[in-house]
Amino acid sequence: MAITERLDREVKEECTQRKLLTRAYLDLHRWARRVGPDTPAGPAPEPPVELDLAPWQS
Numbered sequence: 001m002a003i004t005e006r007l008d009r010e011v012k013e014e015c016t017q018r019k020l021l022t023r024a025y026l027d028l029h030r031w032a033r034r035v036g037p038d039t040p041a042g043p044a045p046e047p048p049v050e051l052d053l054a055p056w057q058s
Helices: 002-034
Strands: none
């Protein structure tokens, strides 16, 4: 029972992170489509605060 609860919790957390990562990617993609070669590029959008980027940081 404890293993099942733990796996359920981990799957739920991973789904949440995937949604946040997808949202951040789509925001960045929209920004990149608006910024053309002759358009001054503003700063790229920041990822959501609750997004855990620890696995990609060294």
